[in-house]
Amino acid sequence: MLFLNKEHIRNTDQGTIQDAIKQAYNLVLDNAFNMPDRMHVADKDHMLLLMPCFTEKYMATKLVSVFPDAAKFNQPAVNGTLSLCDNRSGAPLAFMNGAALTAERTGAVGGLAVDLLAPEAVEKAGIFGAGVQGFSQVRYLLYNRPVKQLWIYDMYPKSSETMALALGKAYPELELHIAADPLDLVKESEVIIAATTTKAPLFALSDDRVSDYITSRTFISIGSFRPDMKEFPDQVIVAADEVYVDTPFAAKESGDIAGPLARNMIKKEKIKPFAPLVRAPVDKNGQTRFFKSVGMALFDLTVAAAVYEQAIKSGFGIPLEL
Numbered sequence: 171m172l173f174l175n176k177e178h179i180r181n182t183d184q185g186t187i188q189d190a191i192k193q194a195y196n197l198v199l200d201n202a203f204n205m206p207d208r209m210h211v212a213d214k215d216h217m218l219l220l221m222p223c224f225t226e227k228y229m230a231t232k233l234v235s236v237f238p239d240a241a242k243f244n245q246p247a248v249n250g251t252l253s254l255c256d257n258r259s260g261a262p263l264a265f266m267n268g269a270a271l272t273a274e275r276t277g278a279v280g281g282l283a284v285d286l287l288a289p290e291a292v293e294k295a296g297i298f299g300a301g302v303q304g305f306s307q308v309r310y311l312l313y314n315r316p317v318k319q320l321w322i323y324d325m326y327p328k329s330s331e332t333m334a335l336a337l338g339k340a341y342p343e344l345e346l347h348i349a350a351d352p353l354d355l356v357k358e359s360e361v362i363i364a365a366t367t368t369k370a371p372l373f374a375l376s377d378d379r380v381s382d383y384i385t386s387r388t389f390i391s392i393g394s395f396r397p398d399m400k401e402f403p404d405q406v407i408v409a410a411d412e413v414y415v416d417t418p419f420a421a422k423e424s425g426d427i428a429g430p431l432a433r434n435m436i437k438k439e440k441i442k443p444f445a446p447l448v449r450a451p452v453d454k455n456g457q458t459r460f461f462k463s464v465g466m467a468l469f470d471l472t473v474a475a476a477v478y479e480q481a482i483k484s485g486f487g488i489p490l491e492l
Contacts, residue, residue: 171489171490171492172263184310184313186476187274190278191281191282193476195444206222220232223471225472227258228263230253230470234268235250248302250269252266264477271470271474271477273303276306276307276365277309278473279463280310280461282314283390284390286454288314288315288388289360289388292388293360294318294360295320295363296356296362297320298362298365299365299366300326300330304366311363312341318343320337323352331348352372359387368400371403388461396423397422397424399426402460404435407460413461414460415461415463416461417464444461
């Protein structure tokens with residue numbers, strides 16, 4: 171059995187991670203997995219998520235904690251662990267840093283959405299949320315598109331500054347801007363990604379400004395996973411030519427979609443599954459698109475399996491005995 175820590179997971183090739191997300195979508199299309207409903211256990215604003223999943227070869231269980239104010243204690247908002255087992259014998263294979271795995275797989279989910287939805291020549295983008303998840307989203311955004319200018323907005327300006335400093339070191343040719351007003355980020359960006367736990371939309375917009383701030387952009391909502399969470403105003407999903415979700419749960423779990431549906435601002439027929447795009451890509455130019463991810467245990471399983479297999483092949487990881 172191996173222990174795979176943050177560095178082991180982070181150093182796994184990004185292409186390997188993103189291919190694992192694509193594999194997960196293919197398993198969805200083939201119905202070749204068993205994924206019980208995710209269990210949510212709330213303690214005030216704190217949340218514990220239990221996420222099991224099975225494929226023919228592997229079994230994985232992730233325990234995730236979501237503590238919105240964790241930054242006050244120098245911890246990421248999302249934390250946890252994952253166990254990977256052989257689904258033929260039940261033998262434990264690996265124990266992993268769940269926060270690092272979540273960051274990588276969630277970054278790759280957003281990255282694949284960028285790859286399959288956004289125009290190829292995107293040069294200007296924005297990220298809402300300067301935490302661990304936001305940083306991972308930027309890494310996979312840059313993996314998929316030749317972005318030259320990136321706008322950053324976080325409700326804590328110091329977090330934006332910290333992210334800008336880290337990105338500047340990692341990507342010295344990237345032009346970085348810290349947005350004082352979230353609308354500046356939206357107006358300047360062709361791709362807008364949100365990785366936050368906000369309960370109120372990140373910006374407000376009058377209906378007569380939709381064409382200036384929403385039209386012909388790609389919006390990716392990663393953070394909101396409960397009905398009382400909402401990252402984008404209703405005008406975004408109403409104006410979108412196409413709306414995609416990573417799982418059917420997204421239409422019920424995320425306020426970004428559940429709210430407009432409940433208020434009859436959009437029809438349920440507008441909400442489309444993302445998985446078919448991995449086999450039948452769409453034209454990427456000129457459309458306003460919205461992608462909503464709430465995540466699923468199958469993503470964790472396929473990414474964990476990819477990391478584990480690379481660890482075995484390359485000889486990294488810390489051996490453990492139970």
